[in-house]
Amino acid sequence: MNLNGTDQNPVLRDPDVRLMLRAKEGDQTAFTQLVAHYQDRLVGVLAHMMQSKDAAEDLAQEVFLRIYRARHGYQPTAKFSTWLFRIANNLANNLRRDTGRRKEVMLNVNDSGPLGPRPGERLIAEKSGLMPTRQYDKTEMCSMVQAALATLNEKQRMAVLLHKFEEMSYTDIAAALEMTPAAVKSLLSRARDNLREKLEPYVRQGTLGTVPEPRSIDDSD
């Protein structure tokens, strides 16, 4: 395959696609580079999905194994990251189906270990009863946001994580989640509404000072 034929196939401009094509030709180093490049991004997203870093690492490894096994039949039809997260999403869905029920275990915010079983909804309800003017510290804020994120359904959560942390466009998210861009627009809108519903009380209680890099919105009118 002509790796320089980017005019014919714009996807080939993606350096990771080119690495994958090298891996397809048997270049182990290229595949190792891909693993090194995506490991943190994949584990980061999956840790929020699985609510356990260990489970996220296991799943991330399985994603790379699937990609490696499929390398001989690889066709560059989309960005590599889109393909990778589509596989990750499918595997996460399969795992959830196999597990049967979602484990409501929160991540420890300071390290990789699970914090222990703390149902997200209950945590939010408990925190909502706190003093109205109280400023939350970073750890509490993190727990509240994690709990709010945990209340989203799997598809909404994946879309939020891909959009927020992977900065993927609606089109790329649609490709990764095997949906239409219009459906992603609705999905993300509902996800944002749900997050707003859970987190707005804390915004109203004056917690915004603890939020890193707040987006400024001109609401002076």
Next chain:
Amino acid sequence: MAKLARLSQEQRENLAAYLDGELDEAATHEIEQVLAASEVARHEVDMLSRTWDMLNSLPTHKASEEFTQNTVATLRAIENPVRSAASQAVARSTRRGGVLALWAALLVACGFFGFKTTNQLIPNDAEQLLDDYPLIENLDKYSEVGSIEFLRVLKDRRTFAEHDDHSSK
């Protein structure tokens, strides 16, 4: 009243897409007009934006330091058994062939040993006759001689020595 009018579902979706920078130029212009006219829309965008920014407080999880190494090692472990399967099959066939050859050699050796053993232990009449054939052939002559002592005396006296020399020549 328009300032406080509730937003439609489509407008709400467009507000989120507006914040994500996913609207085209016409839709962006349209939503900006809605924002300019509606206090509800402005509040909505504000809250959506602020709660979205709260996601920044989520922890960043990184893969363990050995992740790449472990993953690549796992890939090799998966790859190698596929390659060694063929050599293992050859080794298995060779081992099986060797065992069969050993059994065949053992069987032949047992057969040979059995044959020799039975051949020596069980008396064979025909073989006895073959052994005694020179005696049987000359039995008449030996009967005429009568005594072995007489033959020894004749030999010692060399009575037929000349005849023996001629016959030896």
